[in-house]
Amino acid sequence: MRINGNAYTAEVTKQSRLQTDNKTPLEIAVDNQDAYAVIFEQDSGAVTSDFFYLKNTSAKNLKIYKIMLHTITLDVDIAITTGVTGTPTAGTALTPANLLAGGKAADVDCQGKDGDMALTGGSTVDLLYLHQRASGEAYVGGQTWNYPAPITLPPNTAMVLNVNIDPTADVDGTLYFYFEE
Numbered sequence: 001m002r003i004n005g006n007a008y009t010a011e012v013t014k015q016s017r018l019q020t021d022n023k024t025p026l027e028i029a030v031d032n033q034d035a036y037a038v039i040f041e042q043d044s045g046a047v048t049s050d051f052f053y054l055k056n057t058s059a060k061n062l063k064i065y066k067i068m069l070h071t072i073t074l075d076v077d078i079a080i081t082t083g084v085t086g087t088p089t090a091g092t093a094l095t096p097a098n099l100l101a102g103g104k105a106a107d108v109d110c111q112g113k114d115g116d117m118a119l120t121g122g123s124t125v126d127l128l129y130l131h132q133r134a135s136g137e138a139y140v141g142g143q144t145w146n147y148p149a150p151i152t153l154p155p156n157t158a159m160v161l162n163v164n165i166d167p168t169a170d171v172d173g174t175l176y177f178y179f180e181e
Contacts, residue, residue, distance in 0.1 A: 026065065029178035033103035034060070036096035040112040041172045044163040049116035050081075051171065053088045055158035058107030058179055063150035064159075066176040069130055070142035076130045077165035081122040082151065084158050088117035096177075107179070109158075119160055125151055127164070130171075152180075 011019045029035040042051040056062040069078070091111030098104060111117065130143055153159055163171070 025063070025180060026178055028181055030099050032181065033098055033100050034181070035099040035176075035178035036106045036108075037099060037174055037176050038094050038096035038106075038110055039172075039174050040094055041170065042112045043114045043170045045115040047164065048162060050084070050088070050119045050160040050162050051113055051115070051117070052161035052173070052175075053084075053091055053109070053111045053113075053117055053119065053158060054153070054160075054175070054177075055109040056107070056153040056155055057109055059155050060107075060179040060181070061155070062108070062153040062157075062177055063180055064147065064153070064175060064177045065150040066144065066146050066174075067128065068142070068144045068174045069128060070172045071130045071169045074169040075165060076163060076169045076171060078128040078130070078171070079124045079162045079164055080126045080128065080151065080159060081124050081162055082153060082157065082159040084119040084122040084160050086119045086121075088113070088119060090115075091117050099176075099178075117160065119158070122158075122160070128161075130169075150177075 013019050026035060040052055044051040088111050091113040094110040094112050096106040096108060096110060098106070128145060
C-alpha cells in the first residue's frame with residue numbers, strides 16, 4: 001500500500017513495516033525529469049544590461065540552486081533580479097538540458113543577448129562578483145554560487161542577470177534549476 005503525504009511518500013512493506021523515501025527535492029526532481037542546466041555565453045555590452053532571462057512558464061515553482069560564472073579578463077559585477085516585467089527584446093532562445101539524459105524539455109522561456117533586453121522592475125536578490133586575473137596569473141576568474149535556500153520563481157515569474165560593472169566582459173555561465181514537486 002502506498003501512502004501519499006504533502007511532500008513525502010511512504011509504503012507499507014509485505015512485512016507490515018513503513019518504508020520511506022529520503023531523497024532530497026533535487027533528487028526527486030531528477031527522477032521526475034524536472035531538473036535542468038542551461039549554458040550561456042553573453043557579452044552585455046552596456047552597464048545595466050539584462051543579458052540573461054529566465055521565465056517560469058510551468059504550474060510549479062522553479063528553484064535555482066546553483067550558478068557558475070566565468071569571465072576571461074575583466075572584473076564583472078552581476079545582479080540577479082527576480083520579478084522583472086516586460087518582453088525581452090531580440091534575445092536568442094537558450095534550451096536548458098534535462099539532468100536526466102533524454103528527459104523532457106523545461107517549461108521555461110530562456111534567452112540570452114549580447115546587449116540589453118530592456119526589462120524593468122523586480123527586486124535584486126543577489127550580487128555576483130567575478131574578479132579578473134592579476135598580471136601574470138594563470139587563473140582566469142570563475143566562481144560557483146550554491147544556494148542552500150534556492151532562489152524561487154513562482155509560475156509566470158521571470159528573472160534576469162544584469163551587469164552592474166564592466167559592460168565589455170564576456171560572461172560564460174551555467175545556471176542549474178529544478179521544478180518543485
